[in-house]
Amino acid sequence: KQWYQRRVRGEELDNYKDYNVTTVPIMAAADHLGQACKDANDRYMLCRSDSGADPRKCLREGQVVTNCTKLFMDQVYEKCKMPLARHATCIDLSGRKFDWCRETQVEFDQCMLEKMNIARDFTWYQDKPHSKFQTWGESAREFFTDVTNIIKHH
Numbered sequence: 001k002q003w004y005q006r007r008v009r010g011e012e013l014d015n016y017k018d019y020n021v022t023t024v025p026i027m028a029a030a031d032h033l034g035q036a037c038k039d040a041n042d043r044y045m046l047c048r049s050d051s052g053a054d055p056r057k058c059l060r061e062g063q064v065v066t067n068c069t070k071l072f073m074d075q076v077y078e079k080c081k082m083p084l085a086r087h088a089t090c091i092d093l094s095g096r097k098f099d100w101c102r103e104t105q106v107e108f109d110q111c112m113l114e115k116m117n118i119a120r121d122f123t124w125y126q127d128k129p130h131s132k133f134q135t136w137g138e139s140a141r142e143f144f145t146d147v148t149n150i151i152k153h154h
Helices: 023-028 030-036 038-050 055-079 081-093 098-116 136-153
Strands: none
Touching: 023 030, 023 055, 023 081, 030 038, 030 055, 038 055, 055 081, 055 098, 081 098
């Protein structure tokens, strides 16, 4: 099994209370992180939904999300440190304009696929080519069709 498919045991929950990492590396790895920690995130969001959005009732589930993120980022730093660093630096220096960093994104994506077996399988709506003559209604229909297709496949 992949490292992110393992269940987090109860005694592991207290190992990583906080995780000292800045926003930009997590943003750079967000698509892969979302796949790797999908189950933990889904459980947390389900708990939040079931508890009336009271995060205090979901501390354990939230800690599992934090632990999953920590384990994931530790593996990324171990296996794809330089591609992540280049991509995160590009994102930071570009004013967080992801579309300016496609070259570093491709390098990072290739490393993640080769070394961690996680492919970027999602295309963000804003990255899709759009006709300059597309009406708002056409754009909205396309967006909601894309979202519906994503929901069906996840």
